[in-house]
Amino acid sequence: MPAMRFSIPLILACFALSAPLSGTPLLAAEPSAQAEVASLATPKERLDALFAELKKEGDEEKARQVADRIRLEWQDSGSATVNLLMQWANTAITDDKHAVALDILDQVIVLAPNYVEGWNRRATLHYQMGNYRKSMSDIYRVLAIEPRHFGALAGMATMLETSGKNELAMRAWQQFLDIYPSDRKAQEQLGELAEKLAGSRT
Structure with a gap:
């Protein structure tokens, strides 16, 4: 099979969605919600609660804070x-x-x-x-x-798109947005792919 060509800055930006946060200060989250999640006994319970919060959070900045807390859970x-x-x-x-x-x-x-x-x-x-x-x-x-790993889904979507597999890339972005619906960059990527696929079918 021919070698795949990728845009290095774009895909590294996607992988960075789950990159280590050592030394990166987190923005203040809602204290009550953060305390409630922290009180849960197991990592799985904490992640499940955070993902539920991420899915329903419509504010982009607040959702980013939740995503940061998910990354911290993954890192340990x-x-x-x-x-x-x-x-x-x-x-x-x-x-x-x-x-x-x-x-x-x-x-x-x-x-x-x-x-x-x-x-x-x-x-x-x-x-x-x-x-x-x-x-x-x-x-x-x-x-x-971890099927909810939005960073990995973003990396996969970008690699699929840059290798010409646009329909599969669109599915990956749709999965991403089902988990993390308020991410604007993912919304833009999905929209651009949808337009590209629509144009190729006319």
Whole structure:
């Protein structure tokens, strides 16, 4: 099969929807809602509550705050060792030591195969290294673990579109918006794709 061509700035922006937030201050969320979510016992319960909040939040800025809290939940593996390895991987990526970062992320996945951000971070790194098929393969693993992973859906949609698979890309954006309906960029991407497909059928 021919090699796929992608727009690097666009797809990295999409992957950034779920990028690590270390050192990034979160905007103030509604205190009562935040306290209610924090009081829930398990990560799954907290995520379910946050996704319910994200789906019904019509204000773009407030929805972004909820999405940030979801990302924070995803980042915590529940293992101090895995969390430390993720920090090392992020440092290696920042230092452009991609091969080192890939080795570390491989170890993260071996140690915690159900840790969604291990797969997601490796998908992003594979893309940066030009390993496009491996990137898509890792995205599929992310979505198998967490079908609501809007960052992975955005990355998938962009890769599908840039490889000419516009109908599949539109489905991915529709899935994204079903989870995160107030994201304006996703709305724009879906609208542009719909117009493109409509034009190709006339």
